[in-house]
Amino acid sequence: MDIAHVNRENTSTLLEKQRIKHKTWRSKLHYRLKNLAQESASKRRSSRPTIEEIKDWELSLERLMSHTYGQAAFKIFLKSEFSEENMEFWLACEEFRKITSPAKLASTANRIYEEFIKSESPKEINLDYRTKDSVTQNLQQPSHSCFAGAQKKIYSLMENSSYPRFIQSELFKELCTVTVRKGTSLQA
Structure with a gap:
């Protein structure tokens, strides 16, 4: 087996692991959104973050923790760090x-x-x-x-x-992207 073949296999394995990790975050977020969607209609509306709210989360941990969905996203991130x-x-x-x-x-x-x-x-x-x-x-x-x-x-x-690692994480970036793509809020 030549070195180029090993490097291609290593790159392929790394890309697959990143795809699985990305998919795992996405499925955890989807699961959490589904649970939030089962709450009462008034609570459900307040649990979906707007673009402005997500951008607000970048300003402080306090703002992130004051939002139900922010807490859920941050908890998923903390789980990935075992904390x-x-x-x-x-x-x-x-x-x-x-x-x-x-x-x-x-x-x-x-x-x-x-x-x-x-x-x-x-x-x-x-x-x-x-x-x-x-x-x-x-x-x-x-x-x-x-x-x-x-x-x-x-x-x-x-x-x-x-918190600073969360703000720089792929999870947070994806939240921003999905929210922008969906318009004004994340959909359950």
Whole structure:
């Protein structure tokens, strides 16, 4: 077998892997859109991003996270980087802050700790010892702010690391292209 033949095979294999990866993102987006389409009509309209909204996502992670579809697209990207637990933790903290029942607050705080903070937990997030220790201390008397420091660190990690890569990713570029091609919004 000559070198040219091996190079052609390697190039062919690489192109096939890129096509499959592209197809995987597309099918995940399609699946997520289908789920969003099953929501109520008013919610469905607000879940479809306009061209302006997608362009707005380039301005900040906060704007991206404020949109249901933006969250879905970013989560798909984070899964491809094996770091979706960061977003899941951040969202869990957002929901935690809305709890009004003290009993539910305590049980949810323990669940979040067990799922994301505790060493070797199923979705352990990357936190320094001081932050983990602070959360552990805060769990003695759970309040709405017991995860605030950890949530802020994880948001900063996403904002400074994953988010810029997302904006430069093929997934984001395809979202822009599909949205422009479809007119004013993505269709479910």
